[in-house]
Amino acid sequence: MRGPAMATTRPGPQRLVGTVLACAAVLTLFVATVERLTDGFEHWTFEALRRQQAASGQLRWPAMAVIDAMGRPLQWPAGGPVRIVDFIYTNCESVCQSLGAEFFQAQQLIRREAPGVRLMSVSIDPARDTPPALAGYAARHRAQAPLWTVAAPRSVDDGLRVRRALGVIAVPDGLGGFVHNGALHVVDRQGHVAGIFDTADWPSAVALAARLDAGRP
Numbered sequence: 001m002r003g004p005a006m007a008t009t010r011p012g013p014q015r016l017v018g019t020v021l022a023c024a025a026v027l028t029l030f031v032a033t034v035e036r037l038t039d040g041f042e043h044w045t046f047e048a049l050r051r052q053q054a055a056s057g058q059l060r061w062p063a064m065a066v067i068d069a070m071g072r073p074l075q076w077p078a079g080g081p082v083r084i085v086d087f088i089y090t091n092c093e094s095v096c097q098s099l100g101a102e103f104f105q106a107q108q109l110i111r112r113e114a115p116g117v118r119l120m121s122v123s124i125d126p127a128r129d130t131p132p133a134l135a136g137y138a139a140r141h142r143a144q145a146p147l148w149t150v151a152a153p154r155s156v157d158d159g160l161r162v163r164r165a166l167g168v169i170a171v172p173d174g175l176g177g178f179v180h181n182g183a184l185h186v187v188d189r190q191g192h193v194a195g196i197f198d199t200a201d202w203p204s205a206v207a208l209a210a211r212l213d214a215g216r217p
Helices: 013-037 046-055 095-113 131-140 156-166 199-213
Strands: 064-068 073-076 083-088 118-123 148-153 170-172 178-180 184-187 193-197
Touching: 046 193, 064 131, 064 156, 083 095, 083 199, 095 118, 095 199, 118 156, 131 148, 148 156, 184 199, 193 199
Parallel strands: 083 118, 118 148
Antiparallel strands: 064 073, 064 148, 083 184, 170 178, 184 193
C-alpha cells in the first residue's frame, strides 16, 4: 500500500525571475572586469597588456634611488641617457645567467653602433645584493661601466614600489630565489618605457634604444 504522495515544491515565477536577474548581474560584472583587465579583450595575458601599455606610451618608470656596484647612490631616471633595463638577483643560477649573457652581447653591439645608449641591471633582492655582490655579478658577466650599470634599490620597499608600477612580478620560490619577469625594458630620456622585449630579442631592444637615442621614433 502506497503512502501519501510527496509534494514537490517549485519556485514561483517571481523567485525564478529574481534568480535569473542576479545571475545576469554577476555575469555582467564578470565580463566588465575581464574587459578592463584585458584592454577590451585584446590582451588575454598580463604580460601582453603590459607590453601594449609600453607601446602606447602609458608605462612610465618611477623615480628610483639605487646604489651601484661601487657603493655610489644614484637617482634614476633623471633626464639621463636612453637605457635598456632588466631585473636580476645576483645569486640566481637560471634566468639571470641568461639575462647576463644577453646583456653582454647587447653591450658589445651598443659599443659599436649606439654608444649613447646605456644598460642597467636592477636587483630584485636589495637585502642581499650589497655592492660587493653587485660587483661580483658585474665581473662574471663582464659589465663595463659606465656603459652597463649594475645596481640595487636603496630599500626593499622602494624596489617593490617600482616593480608594482611597472607590472614586474617577483615571487619567492621557497629556495632562496625568485621567479620573475625576464624582460628587457627600453626607457627613454623622459622615463617612459617605450618597449618591452624578451631576452632573446635583445637586438630589437637595442635597435629601438638606438632610434630613441638618435631622436627617431
